Amino acid sequence: MTCQSSESPDAIESDPGGAATSRGPVECDESRVSLAMKELNSTGWYWGSLSANEAKEILQDAAEGTFLVRDSSQRDYLFTISAMTSAGPTNLRIEYQHGKFKLDSVLLVRPKLKQFDSVVHLVEHYVKLSRTGHKKAPKSQPSTPPNGTVPLLLTRPAYATIPPLQHLCRVAINRSAGRVRDLPLPNRLKDYVADYAYNV
Template identity: 50%
Template sequence: FTLSLFFLFQGWYWGALTSIEARQILNQTTEGTFLIRDSSNPEYLLTLSVKTSSGPAHLRIEYNEGKFGFDSVVLAKPKLKNFEDVVDLIQHYVLLSKSAQTAHDQSLAPVTKDTVIHLKLTKPLYIATPSLQHLCRIIINKSTKAIQELPLPARLKKYLLEYPFHL
């Protein structure tokens, strides 16, 4: 399970990192930097840790009825989208953050018991430097959705399609 998560997140899944360790790591980064780690709460698999304007925050990711979404208080849940996989969830909020930046606004995310978190996700924090091959795949995937139409060998198209995300 851990190896498949590492492959899926391509280096921004940090595994069994505690919230304190995540906070220490994210304190050294800029606002919007994020990572995925194992949740310390046994009811959840994963947690998104992100550097916000007020410091690092941790949002639990829940898996419910075959979909992933952020845990939130009941009133905010209907406003939050759910996704087939965690990368799509994170990618949605990255794109929302970029849209909000151009509109000089902030994207609303989950409401925890104490606060509303304005979620700004700009870049994943890699545990190790991704390969040049993977970085090129991300750039190509950002540039086109028509991978099959590119003048590339079938093997390369297959590689590009294995990770169709922009992060």
């Protein structure tokens, strides 16, 4: 894995003694990945060190669009999304570079892919795209496009452990509410909802 920060070396200031006072690239990456892990662990759909074959078994009888996130078995990647498609289970690696997470893809498409500060934010984005695109697609549309590619939908998580009811409630609140801070809720509850500001 290549660990680099989006900060340029020029951004690191030195004290009079010559020691760097700003956090270095490795420390910045460690905190970014640590925060990503904390968020993933609270989702319920992060399975940890699951192999590709184990993920395939879990998704084998699931509906199209069912997905999970697991640790990547390839050393150059941290995480992998395993999802059920119309052609069966498939895997898509998540790349971490320059302090950002994005889907791994062919070189021509890679510059066009969005980058995210966290894995959960990445997954949330593609779940939203999948859900809106899936609703708009006509029922008569074939599940496999003529060029042989298979559409990847992320519509429902496969839970490794069912999250607490409080967590599922805040996900539902985030999905339906525009601004959590404007809701008629106690401040403690607003803080709890805002601590995981995702809707998946």
